[in-house]
Amino acid sequence: MQTPPVMRVVERELLVSRRLWRGWTSSHFVMPLLYLTAMGVGLGDIIDDRGRTVDGLAYMEFVAPGLLAATALMLAAGESLWPVMVGTKWLRTFHAMVATPLGPGDAYDGILAWTALRAFAGSALFLTVATLFGGVPSAWGLLAVPAAALGAAAFAAPLIAYSATQDSDATFPLIMRLGVMPLFLFSGTFFPVSQLPDTLQPVAVASPLWHSVELCRGATRGDLGAAAALAHLVVLVSIVAAGRAWGRRSFTRKLVP
Amino acid sequence: MDSPLVEGRNLTKRFDSFTAVDGIDFRVERGETFGFLGPNGAGKTSTMRMIGCVSPISGGDLTVLGLDPMTDGAAIRSRLGVVPQEDSLDTELTVWDNMLIYGRYFDLPRAEIRRRATELLDFVQLTERRDDRVDPLSGGMKRRLTIARSLINQPELLLLDEPTTGLDPQARHLLWERLYRLKQDGVTLLLTTHYMDEAEQLCDRLVIMDDGRIVAEGSPRELIAAHATREVVEFRFASEKSRSDALSHLQNTGERVEAHADRILVYTADGDKVASFLAGAGDTAQAASILVRRSTLEDVFLILTGRTLDD
Numbered sequence: 219m220q221t222p223p224v225m226r227v228v229e230r231e232l233l234v235s236r237r238l239w240r241g242w243t244s245s246h247f248v249m250p251l252l253y254l255t256a257m258g259v260g261l262g263d264i265i266d267d268r269g270r271t272v273d274g275l276a277y278m279e280f281v282a283p284g285l286l287a288a289t290a291l292m293l294a295a296g297e298s299l300w301p302v303m304v305g306t307k308w309l310r311t312f313h314a315m316v317a318t319p320l321g322p323g324d325a326y327d328g329i330l331a332w333t334a335l336r337a338f339a340g341s342a343l344f345l346t347v348a349t350l351f352g353g354v355p356s357a358w359g360l361l362a363v364p365a366a367a368l369g370a371a372a373f374a375a376p377l378i379a380y381s382a383t384q385d386s387d388a389t390f391p392l393i394m395r396l397g398v399m400p401l402f403l404f405s406g407t408f409f410p411v412s413q414l415p416d417t418l419q420p421v422a423v424a425s426p427l428w429h430s431v432e433l434c435r436g437a438t439r440g441d442l443g444a445a446a447a448l449a450h451l452v453v454l455v456s457i458v459a460a461g462r463a464w465g466r467r468s469f470t471r472k473l474v475p
Numbered sequence: 476m477d478s479p480l481v482e483g484r485n486l487t488k489r490f491d492s493f494t495a496v497d498g499i500d501f502r503v504e505r506g507e508t509f510g511f512l513g514p515n516g517a518g519k520t521s522t523m524r525m526i527g528c529v530s531p532i533s534g535g536d537l538t539v540l541g542l543d544p545m546t547d548g549a550a551i552r553s554r555l556g557v558v559p560q561e562d563s564l565d566t567e568l569t570v571w572d573n574m575l576i577y578g579r580y581f582d583l584p585r586a587e588i589r590r591r592a593t594e595l596l597d598f599v600q601l602t603e604r605r606d607d608r609v610d611p612l613s614g615g616m617k618r619r620l621t622i623a624r625s626l627i628n629q630p631e632l633l634l635l636d637e638p639t640t641g642l643d644p645q646a647r648h649l650l651w652e653r654l655y656r657l658k659q660d661g662v663t664l665l666l667t668t669h670y671m672d673e674a675e676q677l678c679d680r681l682v683i684m685d686d687g688r689i690v691a692e693g694s695p696r697e698l699i700a701a702h703a704t705r706e707v708v709e710f711r712f713a714s715e716k717s718r719s720d721a722l723s724h725l726q727n728t729g730e731r732v733e734a735h736a737d738r739i740l741v742y743t744a745d746g747d748k749v750a751s752f753l754a755g756a757g758d759t760a761q762a763a764s765i766l767v768r769r770s771t772l773e774d775v776f777l778i779l780t781g782r783t784l785d786d
């Protein structure tokens with residue numbers, strides 16, 4: 219029985235991450251804790267004290283699913299930029315893979331699958347913490363974990379593809395500052411998109427993060443309709459599919475020219 | 476007769492409009508050590524990458540292990556060992572983990588990988604370092620680890636792209652000795668190098684490449700016999716004046732003379748006779764040093780292309 223090629227790549231990532239688990243604990247556990255405390259408790263108390271709700275939710279209930287999806291996105295961004303440059307240029311570890319029966323498409327799929335898995339694990343942990351903070355009123359909230367992982371994959375799929383077209387990391391800080399951070403802040407994470415100026419609302423709605431935030435929030439409050447859920451899923455899955463088609467091509471160009 | 480392990484016919488590699496490999500023909504037989512010798516930019520790596528099925532061919536024909544790299548790339552790669560020109564080790568991980576990960580790429584069972592890795596690390600003399608991170612290892616050790624890793628799937632054919640470039644002499648000799656052992660064990664080796672001594676030491680047969688083409692082919696001895704003379708006399712000079720005066724004298728020897736910026740080479744069957752030739756010339760035509768030596772592959776390359784290998 220053959221191990222699927224993509225799993226062999228994931229195995230490598232697992233082995234590598236065994237060495238990095240300390241950094242992981244901080245990104246998956248400490249950061250959510252800080253965010254939930256600062257935003258959910260700190261900011262939330264001010265809002266709640268004034269008897270206000272956001273979209274009919276206590277602020278903690280509003281922001282917890284937003285943070286869940288947004289930290290999954292940050293994690294995806296972290297895996298999709300510099301680590302790809304490590305594989306294609308700095309350590310050439312992807313080149314080692316394609317010298318074996320694995321192909322460039324397997325390398326791409328493996329990194330994408332790995333990113334989704336990490337996002338899944340991180341989101342499960344986040345959800346647990348958020349539940350303790352009282353940010354998850356509904357048991358449907360469990361579905362927010364795969365939703366956040368899917369959102370991470372939709373973000374990572376095109377970003378990994380892009381990174382493999384680059385010969386240096388020159389553009390990466392710019393992508394973080396002008397791409398990832400605005401998405402992180404303005405995709406309905408911390409406040410409803412309806413608060414944005416009218417011209418910016420369509421932009422926010424086009425971001426994969428908005429779709430995953432909506433899915434996560436719908437899950438944790440337990441009132442997401444099937445039609446809306448399906449629409450968000452279709453968008454996210456389409457982005458993954460398109461990103462993957464691009465990524466398999468850019469990995470091929472880069473690794474087996 | 477056995478079919479060749481690798482065969483290229485009019486093999487070509489183009490990058491956009493630039494032709495890196497310009498229609499080369501070669502055969503590598505089972506059990507031999509075959510070399511591509513040539514200077515930087517000759518097209519050696521491009522050729523190796525096509526053979527390793529990590530670069531599609533642009534023209535001609537290529538078969539590796541009797542298969543077509545275009546359609547059977549993964550199947551071929553599963554039976555190859557590859558030591559690329561640039562290291563691709565997981566330097567953050569330990570020596571052992573590198574072996575383990577690479578074995579898993581071939582989908583070998585863990586127990587089998589452990590068994591082979593223990594043997595292979597012993598073979599490349601890295602057993603003591605197995606739990607150390609790769610990053611701080613010396614260049615020679617990293618190369619040896621890359622070789623050990625490339626053998627994890629017990630390949631029928633081992634591709635080595637400049638295996639000792641950048642290593643100090645001691646590390647090179649250790650590596651050569653290991654490669655020689657592999658060769659004795661019957662592994663077919665295919666290597667590229669721009670060191671003529673490496674080619675002479677290791678290769679049963681080789682082709683000399685220049686500018687994407689093959690300019691000569693044969694065993695080291697055949698190549699020297701066919702293209703160079705038995706001996707070479709190297710004259711070096713203290714001044715440009717003495718060099719040019721001597722040059723006109725030496726050109727009357729009737730032997731083949733190659734003038735270079737720093738020295739004059741005379742190719743001859745009788746080195747001692749040529750070495751004494753300047754004795755009859757004037758004071759201004761005297762050499763600072765005279766060396767009589769046997770011809771090497773470097774001389775073959777020089778005669779064929781007018782350039783040295785490390786130009």
Ligand SMILES: Nc1ncnc2c1ncn2[C@@H]1O[C@H](COP(=O)(O)OP(=O)(O)O)[C@@H](O)[C@H]1O
Pocket residue numbers: 475490493494495513514515516517518519520521522
């Ligand atoms: N991916 C590539 N894109 C464009 N040109 C390349 C590429 N790879 C190699 N070349 C060019 O092809 C020529 C041969 O390179 P290479 O095969 O690496 O030679 P060698 O290994 O003998 O030094 C060089 O001029 C090099 O610049």
Ligand SMILES: [Mg+2]
Pocket residue numbers: 519520521560636637
């Ligand atoms: Mg090369």
